[in-house]
Amino acid sequence: MRPSFARRTEGVMQSYIMSLIEVARRPGMISFATGLPDRRLFDPKGLEAAAERVLESGEAADALQYGATAGFMPLREKIADRCNRELGMHVCAEDVFITNGSQECFDHLGKLFLDPGDGIAVENPGYLGALQSFSVYGPEFIPVDMRDGGPDMSQLTDAFARKPKLYYCVPNHQNPSGTSYSADARKQVAEAADAGSTLVLEDDAYGELGYHGRAGKAIASMTQNAVLTGSISKIISPGMRVGWMVVPEWMRESVSTSLEAACLHAGSFSQRVLDAFLEMHDLDAYLKPIRAEYARKCKLFTDLMADGMPDSMSWTVPDGGMFVLLSSPKGTDAEPIFKTSMERGLVVMPGKPFHIRGGANTIRLNFATAGDEEIKKGMDTLCGVCRELF
Amino acid sequence: MRPSFARRTEGVMQSYIMSLIEVARRPGMISFATGLPDRRLFDPKGLEAAAERVLESGEAADALQYGATAGFMPLREKIADRCNRELGMHVCAEDVFITNGSQECFDHLGKLFLDPGDGIAVENPGYLGALQSFSVYGPEFIPVDMRDGGPDMSQLTDAFARKPKLYYCVPNHQNPSGTSYSADARKQVAEAADAGSTLVLEDDAYGELGYHGRAGKAIASMTQNAVLTGSISKIISPGMRVGWMVVPEWMRESVSTSLEAACLHAGSFSQRVLDAFLEMHDLDAYLKPIRAEYARKCKLFTDLMADGMPDSMSWTVPDGGMFVLLSSPKGTDAEPIFKTSMERGLVVMPGKPFHIRGGANTIRLNFATAGDEEIKKGMDTLCGVCRELF
Numbered sequence: 001m002r003p004s005f006a007r008r009t010e011g012v013m014q015s016y017i018m019s020l021i022e023v024a025r026r027p028g029m030i031s032f033a034t035g036l037p038d039r040r041l042f043d044p045k046g047l048e049a050a051a052e053r054v055l056e057s058g059e060a061a062d063a064l065q066y067g068a069t070a071g072f073m074p075l076r077e078k079i080a081d082r083c084n085r086e087l088g089m090h091v092c093a094e095d096v097f098i099t100n101g102s103q104e105c106f107d108h109l110g111k112l113f114l115d116p117g118d119g120i121a122v123e124n125p126g127y128l129g130a131l132q133s134f135s136v137y138g139p140e141f142i143p144v145d146m147r148d149g150g151p152d153m154s155q156l157t158d159a160f161a162r163k164p165k166l167y168y169c170v171p172n173h174q175n176p177s178g179t180s181y182s183a184d185a186r187k188q189v190a191e192a193a194d195a196g197s198t199l200v201l202e203d204d205a206y207g208e209l210g211y212h213g214r215a216g217k218a219i220a221s222m223t224q225n226a227v228l229t230g231s232i233s234k235i236i237s238p239g240m241r242v243g244w245m246v247v248p249e250w251m252r253e254s255v256s257t258s259l260e261a262a263c264l265h266a267g268s269f270s271q272r273v274l275d276a277f278l279e280m281h282d283l284d285a286y287l288k289p290i291r292a293e294y295a296r297k298c299k300l301f302t303d304l305m306a307d308g309m310p311d312s313m314s315w316t317v318p319d320g321g322m323f324v325l326l327s328s329p330k331g332t333d334a335e336p337i338f339k340t341s342m343e344r345g346l347v348v349m350p351g352k353p354f355h356i357r358g359g360a361n362t363i364r365l366n367f368a369t370a371g372d373e374e375i376k377k378g379m380d381t382l383c384g385v386c387r388e389l390f
Numbered sequence: 391m392r393p394s395f396a397r398r399t400e401g402v403m404q405s406y407i408m409s410l411i412e413v414a415r416r417p418g419m420i421s422f423a424t425g426l427p428d429r430r431l432f433d434p435k436g437l438e439a440a441a442e443r444v445l446e447s448g449e450a451a452d453a454l455q456y457g458a459t460a461g462f463m464p465l466r467e468k469i470a471d472r473c474n475r476e477l478g479m480h481v482c483a484e485d486v487f488i489t490n491g492s493q494e495c496f497d498h499l500g501k502l503f504l505d506p507g508d509g510i511a512v513e514n515p516g517y518l519g520a521l522q523s524f525s526v527y528g529p530e531f532i533p534v535d536m537r538d539g540g541p542d543m544s545q546l547t548d549a550f551a552r553k554p555k556l557y558y559c560v561p562n563h564q565n566p567s568g569t570s571y572s573a574d575a576r577k578q579v580a581e582a583a584d585a586g587s588t589l590v591l592e593d594d595a596y597g598e599l600g601y602h603g604r605a606g607k608a609i610a611s612m613t614q615n616a617v618l619t620g621s622i623s624k625i626i627s628p629g630m631r632v633g634w635m636v637v638p639e640w641m642r643e644s645v646s647t648s649l650e651a652a653c654l655h656a657g658s659f660s661q662r663v664l665d666a667f668l669e670m671h672d673l674d675a676y677l678k679p680i681r682a683e684y685a686r687k688c689k690l691f692t693d694l695m696a697d698g699m700p701d702s703m704s705w706t707v708p709d710g711g712m713f714v715l716l717s718s719p720k721g722t723d724a725e726p727i728f729k730t731s732m733e734r735g736l737v738v739m740p741g742k743p744f745h746i747r748g749g750a751n752t753i754r755l756n757f758a759t760a761g762d763e764e765i766k767k768g769m770d771t772l773c774g775v776c777r778e779l780f
Contacts, residue, residue, distance in 0.1 A: 001587035002615070002640060003555045006505045006527070012647055021456060036456055044450035051441040060434035064627035066411060066426055100490045100631070100653050107652040111526065115396045132651045136501065137396070165393045197391035225392070237454035239658035241490070250392060257402055261522045262497040263490050267657055268629035 008116075013135040016128075016353055024347045024369075030378040032365045033347040035129075035175065035322065037234050038297075040371070041290050047237065050277035059272070067268035069260045071098025071244070075275040079244055082283070083228065086214060087207070088221035095246050097255050100266045102205055102231035102243030106133035108258045109166065109201055109227060109245075114139045119164030121198070123151060125325070125354035125362065127175045130168055130203065139165075143356035146177060150185025160192045166199050167192075172215045173206035176354045176364035177325040178318025180215035190222035200226040206321035208235050208287055211295035215319060224248050232274060234322070235287060240270040294322065294368055301367035301375055308383030312390045315365075322368035325351060328361045328390045336389050337363055337382070346381045398506075403525040405518050406743055414737045414759075420768040423737040425519075425565065425712065426759040427624050428687075431680050437627070440667035449662070457658035459650045461488025461634070465665040469634055472673070473618065476604060477597070478611035485636050487645050488656045492595055492621035492633030496523035498648045499556065499591055499617060499635075504529045509554030511588070513541060515715070515744035515752070517565045520558055520593065529555075533746035536567060540575025550582045556589050557582075562605045563596035566744045566754035567715040568708025570605035580612035590616040598625050598677055600710035601685035614638050622664060624712070625677060630660040684712065684758055691757035691765055698773030702780045705755075712758035715741060718751045718780045726779055727753055727772070736771045 024031035054063050070076065076093040083089040083096075099105050106129075114120065116138035122131060124143035131141070142159045144151045144167075151169070160167070169189070171181035181189070193200045202219045207230070220226035231243040247255050259265065298318055305315060305324075315326045328334045338350045351362025370378060414421035444453045460466065466483040473479040473486075489495050496519075504510065506528035512521060514533035521531070532549045534541045534557075541559070550557070559579070561571035571579070583590045592609045597620070610616035621633040637645050649655065688708055695705060695714075705716045718724045728740045741752025760768060 003503060003587045003589045005644060006501070006503050006508070008505075009502050009644060009648075012651060014647065022458065034456070039451035039455050042451050042454045044445040044454060047454070048442060048445040051445070052438060055434040055438040055441070061429035061432050062629075064432045064434060064437070064629045065429050066424070066623075066628045068412065100657065104653045111396070112399050113393055113396050115398075118396070129651075129654065136648075136651050197393050199393045233456075237659065238456045239452075239454045239662075241653070241655075241657040241659075254395060254399060257404065258399075258526075260405060261402060261519075261526050262652075263494045263631070264519065265631075267490065267631040267660055269627065269631075269660060269663075270657055272629075273659075 008136055008138055011135060011138050013132045020347060020349060029345055029347055030374045031347045031369055032367065032378055032382070033349040034366060034369065036366070036369045037238065037322070038293065038368050041293060042237060046281065047273060047277055050273045050280060053276045053280070054272045063269050063272040065268065067265050067271070069256050069265045071096070071266060072268060072271040072275055075271050078275070078278055079230065083218070083246055087228070088217035089228070089246070090221070091246050094252065095249065097245050097247065097259060098266045098271055099243045099245065099259070100263065101233060101238070101241040102203065102229040103129055103133065105229040105243060105245040106130045107136070108255065108262065110134040110137040112254055112258055113165045113199065119162055121159040121164045121167040122356060123169055123174065124356050125176050125351060125359055126168065127170055127203065128354050134168070141356045146174070146179070148179065149182035151189070153188055156189065156192060160196050160198055163196060164198050166201055168201045168203065170203045170205065171219060172204060173209060173318055173321025175206065175321070176323050176351060177316045178321050178323040179316050180319055183216050186216055186219050187222060190219050190226070193223045193225040198225065202226055202228045204228055204230045205234055209291060209294055209322070210320035211291060211298070212319065220246065227251070235290060236274065236277070240274060241267065242270050242274050297367050297375065300372065301379065304376065304379040305383070308379060310387045310390055313386050322366050324365045324367060326363040326365055330361060332361050332390065334361045334363050337385055340385045340389065341382055344381045344385065346378045348382065398526055398528055401525060401528050403522045405522040410737060410739060419735055419737055420764045421737045421759055422755045422757065422768055422772070423739040424756060424759065426756070427628065427712070428683065428758050430761070431683060432627060436671065437663060437667055440663045440670060443666045443670070444662045453659050453662040455658065457655050457661070459646050459655045461486070461656060462658060462661040462665055465661050468665070468668055469620065473608070473636055477608035477618070479608055479618070479636070480611070481636050484642065485639065487635050487637065487649060488661055489633045489635065489649070490653065490656045491623060491628070491631040492593065492619040493519055493523065495619040495633060495635040496520045496591070497526070498645065498652065500524040500527040502644055502648055503555045503589065509552055511549040511554045511557040512746060513559050513564065514746050515566050515741060515749055516558065517560055517593065518744050524558070531746045536564070536569070538569065539572035541579070543575070543578055546579065546582060550586050550588055553586060554588050556591055558591045558593065560593045560595065561609060562594060563599060563708055563711025565596065565711070566713050566741060567706045568711050568713040569706050570709055573606050576606055576609050577612060580609050580616070583613045583615040588615065592616055592618045594618055594620045595624055596711035599681060599684055599712070601681060601688070602709065605710060610636065617641070625680060626664070626667070630664060631657065632660050632664050687757050687765065690762065691769065694766065694769040695773070698769060700777045700780055703776050712756050714755045714757060716753040716755055720751060722751050722780065724751045724753050727775055730775045730779065731772055734771045734775070736768045738772065
């Protein structure tokens with residue numbers, strides 16, 4: 001006989017992300033589907049030099065040994081410095097906890113705060129991977145529709161009136177829409193957090209990929225009721241799995257215990273290699289061509305959409321990041337776009353799973369993964385499919 | 391106002407492990423306290439060559455990109471092969487899931503199976519880090535006292551009669567006692583699992599460190615109601631955070647979803663570097679001097695105890711691994727040993743936190759971390775303290 005699973009196991013959302021990554025890997029497939037950064041922008045030589053520096057130094061054995069739960073201090077310092085300089089925050093290294101990618105932060109924050117039935121306000125649409133993480137803890141999701149420049153403020157007010165434990169948001173170049181919060185929206189979210197007892201979880205995975213610089217200050221710079229999460233996944237390497245959360249002082253001890261219980265600490269080897277890489281490079285100089293390349297691909301992508309899409313389709317215009325959200329007319333179902341494109345060798349991601357309500361007429365597109373020729377060929381397929389269907 | 395933590399957050403055990411690692415790092419401190427392997431046995435040059443191989447290959451970008459949730463397939467194959475050859479198992483690569491160190495397995499298994507109040511049978515004493523992991527999910531711990539050669543069988547029968555969801559055990563060179571299950575004990579545990587609906591979690595962190603070869607076949611080779619967890623932390627590097635669990639087929643999908651929700655996947659970079667390292671080395675040849683060195687240090691350590699300890703003290707004699715469990719006379723409290731040693735520059739680990747009941751008269755000692763001179767000096771201190779106190 002088998003033991004029965006815990007109740008929470010039955011309620012976990014499926015994310016499709018990883019299974020689509022598998023499909024997208026099939027030879028000949030073009031993918032606009034996943035959240036993969038452009039592999040041509042990785043710097044294996046630079047990371048090899050960094051690994052060499054770590055493993056030939058007097059601290060090689062430290063990089064291979066167990067490390068501190070909160071992470072490698074010099075790396076925590078660098079992250080705190082950048083938060084202060086770029087995001088308007090006032091934090092110290094002790095506020096920064098390194099994790100195995102920023103996805104892990106969502107698991108810890110859900111675990112720390114969410115009892116079954118507790119409210120969590122989320123962007124609608126919002127990042128599916130985080131919604132899946134939180135779903136493990138059986139919360140009630142309270143959707144807040146996204147508009148141009150941020151959440152629908154009347155819905156946000158109503159959502160916060162229900163005293164949710166958490167509000168999860170991606171204010172910069174959101175996944176799946178690519179759009180950002182206005183300065184005013186950031187301020188209003190911070191004020192709502194200060195007025196109540198809701199903790200804002202500000203996911204800054206794409207914040208370094210603004211085509212015209214930073215989209216705005218961190219909400220976490222305007223309220224103490226916020227945790228900011230970050231990651232090197234979109235700018236240096238997702239495979240190294242280095243993320244972090246910057247937490248208010250009253251959370252430090254609980255976060256530390258949660259990390260220790262779940263994994264002792266994030267990989268010291270990856271952290272040290274990353275730290276050496278950051279010592280050896282000026283991050284702004286390193287990011288400049290990456291931002292420019294994503295901006296160029298975004299323009300190529302959306303120009304092709306403007307040329308080839310039927311008038312009935314609409315889409316968001318990102319100011320950074322990797323994603324465009326495509327919509328078929330209100331009330332229609334976009335799933336046939338996904339199915340027909342797949343038959344023709346193009347994988348796209350249905351937008352519905354990113355929504356707590358609605359969204360059946362949306363498709364998420366990633367313009368970062370594919371090369372120019374694939375973008376042209378894939379967009380030719382996609383526009384053809386859309387013209388046939390809508 | 392702050393949001394309140396979830397109920398589970400209040401019930402988490404403190405583990406002391408990471409805080410003792412911090413204390414042990416203070417200059418001049420000798421440590422017998424933590425579970426750190428001997429840093430002199432790491433192979434930074436070999437890992438540097440492996441990293442070079444990965445980052446100069448045509449697959450460099452794959453190592454830096456997002457990877458599959460279950461892990462890097464060639465590494466999963468190597469682990470399955472070794473389980474079959476060394477542990478008597480019959481598993482395939484698809485049964486193997488790579489994690490960020492094997493500690494992460496305990497978090498996932500607790501999350502997947504434990505509702506608040508569910509039973510989990512555990513060794514008494516048992517590995518504190520795993521107990522802490524499980525405690526997050528609010529189970530009832532059912533202690534089974536450890537004897538020479540395995541658990542007290544009458545207590546094990548009583549424990550299984552209460553139909554716990556899980557039985558967590560370390561059959562090889564246990565942490566904290568260093569001792570192993572007899573062949574008969576393994577068989578009885580497997581039979582008990584088959585007869586009921588309790589899943590055995592067999593933690594094999596130390597299985598490769600048997601001084602006289604493998605201590606025995608895996609319990610997971612004798613029943614389908616078992617998950618085996620393993621790790622490179624004690625033999626190659628804890629800082630790389632590569633562990634794994636080998637699960638029965640009916641668990642695959644749930645484990646995959648749990649991993650995806652919590653962290654997408656374990657680090658591809660570390661996995662690929664490890665895989666290259668294993669391609670470049672014969673693991674048995676690599677392990678031979680490591681086992682010999684730990685056996686030598688164990689003998690040095692226990693010989694010094696035999697010479698210097700008062701007759702009133704007793705201790706386990708390990709057949710592998712890194713630990714000795716020291717006991718003061720029944721009914722006494724060993725905590726003064728911890729406190730007095732610390733004042734004299736030696737950190738040891740109280741044994742009580744490893745116990746669900748009793749154990750106040752025990753101290754866990756690690757003979758792996760320290761060098762010979764530190765072992766001699768530290769043991770001089772420790773024996774002196776014990777002679778004064780008992």
